[in-house]
Amino acid sequence: MIATLARRSRRAVSNSRTGISAVTLGIPASLIVVLAIATPHFFLSLQNLTNLVNQMTTLLIVALGQLLVAIVAGLDLSVGSVISVTTCIVSSDLSPALSIPLAFALGAFVGLVNGYGIVGFGIHPIIMTLSTMTFLQGLAYLIRAVPGGTIPPVLTTLASGATLGVPHALVWSAIAFFAVAALLYRTRFGLHLFAVGGQPESARLGGVPARRVAISAYVLCSVLAVFAGLFVAARTASGDPAVGVSFGLDSVTAIALGGAQLSGGVGSALGALTGTLSLALVSNGLNLLDVSAFLQSALKGVLLIVAICAQRRTAVGL
Amino acid sequence: MATTAAGTAIEARALCKSFGPTKAVADVSLAVRAGSVHAVTGENGAGKSTLMKLLAGVERPDSGELLVRGERASFANPRDALVRGVSTVFQEFTLLPNLTVAENLYLGREPLARGALDARKMTADASAVLERVGLAVSPDRLASRLTIPQQQLVEIAKGVSADASVFIFDEPTATLNNAEVDTLGALIDDLRSRGKAILYISHRLEEIFRFCDTVTVLKDGRLVTTVPTATLCETDLVTLMVGRPVHDLFPPRSTIAPAVALDVRKLVPGPGRPEVSFALHAGEILGIAGLEGQGQREILRSLTGVVKPESSDIEKRDANGNATRLDPRHGPTAAVVAGIGFVPEDRKTEGLYLDLTIYDNVALGRLKALPLFSLAPRVATFVEAIAARMKLRAESIKQNVGSLSGGNQQKVMLARWFAAGVDVLAIEQPTRGVDVGAKAEIYGLLREFANEGGSVIVASSELTEIIGLCDRVLVVRGGRFVAEMRGADATEEGLLEHALDALEREPAVT
Numbered sequence: 001m002i003a004t005l006a007r008r009s010r011r012a013v014s015n016s017r018t019g020i021s022a023v024t025l026g027i028p029a030s031l032i033v034v035l036a037i038a039t040p041h042f043f044l045s046l047q048n049l050t051n052l053v054n055q056m057t058t059l060l061i062v063a064l065g066q067l068l069v070a071i072v073a074g075l076d077l078s079v080g081s082v083i084s085v086t087t088c089i090v091s092s093d094l095s096p097a098l099s100i101p102l103a104f105a106l107g108a109f110v111g112l113v114n115g116y117g118i119v120g121f122g123i124h125p126i127i128m129t130l131s132t133m134t135f136l137q138g139l140a141y142l143i144r145a146v147p148g149g150t151i152p153p154v155l156t157t158l159a160s161g162a163t164l165g166v167p168h169a170l171v172w173s174a175i176a177f178f179a180v181a182a183l184l185y186r187t188r189f190g191l192h193l194f195a196v197g198g199q200p201e202s203a204r205l206g207g208v209p210a211r212r213v214a215i216s217a218y219v220l221c222s223v224l225a226v227f228a229g230l231f232v233a234a235r236t237a238s239g240d241p242a243v244g245v246s247f248g249l250d251s252v253t254a255i256a257l258g259g260a261q262l263s264g265g266v267g268s269a270l271g272a273l274t275g276t277l278s279l280a281l282v283s284n285g286l287n288l289l290d291v292s293a294f295l296q297s298a299l300k301g302v303l304l305i306v307a308i309c310a311q312r313r314t315a316v317g318l
Numbered sequence: 319m320a321t322t323a324a325g326t327a328i329e330a331r332a333l334c335k336s337f338g339p340t341k342a343v344a345d346v347s348l349a350v351r352a353g354s355v356h357a358v359t360g361e362n363g364a365g366k367s368t369l370m371k372l373l374a375g376v377e378r379p380d381s382g383e384l385l386v387r388g389e390r391a392s393f394a395n396p397r398d399a400l401v402r403g404v405s406t407v408f409q410e411f412t413l414l415p416n417l418t419v420a421e422n423l424y425l426g427r428e429p430l431a432r433g434a435l436d437a438r439k440m441t442a443d444a445s446a447v448l449e450r451v452g453l454a455v456s457p458d459r460l461a462s463r464l465t466i467p468q469q470q471l472v473e474i475a476k477g478v479s480a481d482a483s484v485f486i487f488d489e490p491t492a493t494l495n496n497a498e499v500d501t502l503g504a505l506i507d508d509l510r511s512r513g514k515a516i517l518y519i520s521h522r523l524e525e526i527f528r529f530c531d532t533v534t535v536l537k538d539g540r541l542v543t544t545v546p547t548a549t550l551c552e553t554d555l556v557t558l559m560v561g562r563p564v565h566d567l568f569p570p571r572s573t574i575a576p577a578v579a580l581d582v583r584k585l586v587p588g589p590g591r592p593e594v595s596f597a598l599h600a601g602e603i604l605g606i607a608g609l610e611g612q613g614q615r616e617i618l619r620s621l622t623g624v625v626k627p628e629s630s631d632i633e634k635r636d637a638n639g640n641a642t643r644l645d646p647r648h649g650p651t652a653a654v655v656a657g658i659g660f661v662p663e664d665r666k667t668e669g670l671y672l673d674l675t676i677y678d679n680v681a682l683g684r685l686k687a688l689p690l691f692s693l694a695p696r697v698a699t700f701v702e703a704i705a706a707r708m709k710l711r712a713e714s715i716k717q718n719v720g721s722l723s724g725g726n727q728q729k730v731m732l733a734r735w736f737a738a739g740v741d742v743l744a745i746e747q748p749t750r751g752v753d754v755g756a757k758a759e760i761y762g763l764l765r766e767f768a769n770e771g772g773s774v775i776v777a778s779s780e781l782t783e784i785i786g787l788c789d790r791v792l793v794v795r796g797g798r799f800v801a802e803m804r805g806a807d808a809t810e811e812g813l814l815e816h817a818l819d820a821l822e823r824e825p826a827v828t
């Protein structure tokens with residue numbers, strides 16, 4: 001019975017480009033079961049579940065952007081700095097009518113620079129986005145050297161609290177998730193992303209504007225990072241030049257846990273969700289179990305490598 | 319509107335295309351009639367693939383014009399060409415491995431319903447098209463799960479789905495076995511009978527005569543002639559392609575000394591494979607013939623340490639009769655040190671460093687025997703001497719190997735082992751992707767190597783090559799040697815009889 005199920009799921013996996021496998025789904029599922037048994041009163045409490053959603057939302061939005069870039073065989077390390085800069089901009093004295101569009105404009109511009117550098121000048125994604133990451137990190141400290149400032153109330157209302165019992169964080173997550181899923185599976189652009197990630201030259205020969213598609217992926221990724229930044233700023237009610245630091249690598253970890261392949265062409269919105277959920281569950285559970293933050297980081301590293309090894313990483317086209 | 323003879327599906331007028339100083343295509347005109355198969359042939363570097371790219375929309379001509387059904391056309395990319403009715407099946411297929419068959423078919427012109435991708439219509443349309451080309455796979459299957467002939471059919475289906483009037487095939491049989499070539503032939507006949515114009519780019523004479531009505535010969539980027547295939551014989555066509563008569567493709571055989579150079583006993587190429595034993599004599603060219611996938615590849619590769627054999631007992635003897643044991647389980651480097659060079663079938667990925675120069679590729683053979691961290695001495699004059707001896711056609715030894723033609727790349731591969739001073743060469747498909755003129759030169763080089771005391775073992779699926787080149791032929795079937803004959807006595811029928819016999823009696827080892 002289990003063998004049949006495993007075989008069937010393996011077949012489903014080998015016939016798709018989602019990267020979804022028993023492992024991608026099994027990790028969060030088993031974490032939920034383990035945590036529900038180990039700490040029944042805490043883990044399943046409404047309070048903790050709300051916490052979990054709040055903790056997840058930022059990373060989920062960033063990871064969905066990272067996913068778009070990973071599908072075209074790219075990588076964007078600068079998302080963390082985009083988050084930090086965004087919080088610094090919206091916590092400044094500018095009116096929200098100015099600061100929010102400014103943050104989006106900057107995000108789109110960063111994405112364009114990343115995309116043009118990588119696609120147009122052939123700079124390796126790590127080097128290119130490392131450069132923009134470093135630049136933006138400096139910019140964030142220039143705008144706001146220490147955490148502080150005030151966030152426009154309109155943002156804090158949108159990010160905190162709940163309407164009819166639904167936490168607003170969940171709404172942000174759901175919108176981001178369904179928007180990216182619709183983009184990937186219901187538009188030509190989504191199909192073209194997979195095509196470019198599969199083999200850029202073949203995609204070009206097939207009439208796909210490969211360069212434009214890849215650059216757009218970087219722009220969308222940065223724009224999603226701005227959204228994440230707005231959410232963080234609103235949640236923490238302040239601007240912080242270092243708040244985004246961990247998100248660059250965490251978003252890569254999340255999508256890798258979710259079955260996306262950094263060699264391009266394979267990945268899914270669902271995978272980004274389960275990967276993010278897994279990371280959030282590990283943090284949440286280890287917090288509940290009172291494990292130190294340093295050990296948590298070490299355990300996440302182990303989880304990532306185990307999860308990757310457990311998934312059959314077949315390169316596309318082989 | 320330009321005027322064109324009735325029934326002409328596609329016409330090129332005075333097309334020119336240069337890459338830097340080289341004129342790849344110079345002033346080439348040709349017209350392809352609807353309902354005919356038109357071959358474009360020539361040696362490697364003659365310009366046939368550039369011409370194909372101009373017609374397919376991959377490259378744009380510097381001057382000249384293209385007419386599709388009498389109307390001037392200019393293509394920005396192959397998708398553009400497809401929309402105008404020109405479909406191309408590229409030699410290196412352009413299917414995206416992570417997309418489904420249906421997605422590949424409609425990439426760039428996906429059906430939309432209210433702004434969203436209409437996956438259902440795409441699948442339904444794809445099913446209908448696949449049925450028309452006779453491909454029984456689900457449109458939801460990923461392209462990477464298709465076999466090579468299936469992928470080719472999908473490429474053809476792309477053209478059928480766009481209702482193309484012109485189909486261009488670029489070396490379509492390079493990756494097909496004989497049965498698959500027959501299937502392709504039937505498909506081409508079908509397209510022709512439906513009034514399509516087919517451009518067939520190939521340098522395989524047999525196929526040109528078998529499939530094509532008309533043949534255009536190119537040489538050095540220029541048009542040599544366009545004639546009905548029926549008015550030519552193979553020798554005529556070769557003469558046109560090479561530009562001079564080629565009398566003897568194969569060099570004369572010589573008498574073989576009885577001295578054994580390589581004594582292979584009880585070689586088990588892999589788990590569960592039968593044991594083989596044979597002797598290779600000094601100065602001999604030994605052929606291994608058989609249908610594809612009968613174990614010839616494994617025998618050669620395990621002998622040279624490319625794959626580890628299960629067990630073996632191999633003795634190598636030098637010119638003075640001194641014997642050394644060779645254990646291929648120590649890997650290919652040990653085999654090279656022992657004096658055995660291996661030339662793989664796929665020289666581009668397994669043999670050569672395409673991004674490195676001729677010098678680097680050849681000098682590597684010289685350096686193989688040195689310890690890992692020893693300094694690499696410059697051996698430029700030595701490499702130049704070898705290149706000259708091999709009549710390597712390149713501007714200098716600093717040229718990148720990737721920019722050379724197939725024949726010259728194969729010469730670089732051989733030069734590496736000559737430079738290494740090996741006395742046994744094991745070669746898979748020695749002239750795959752090599753044009754006629756260079757073929758004769760490569761055969762000559764191998765014979766010269768043998769005449770100087772070296773030994774060659776050749777595995778080839780081209781029977782004419784085995785018969786013409788080899789002193790002795792072993793026929794392999796199901797991983798075993800089932801017949802041995804002298805090259806001079808071998809005939810295609812005789813070899814095939816032994817090779818085919820195996821299929822009837824026992825299943826093939828793959």
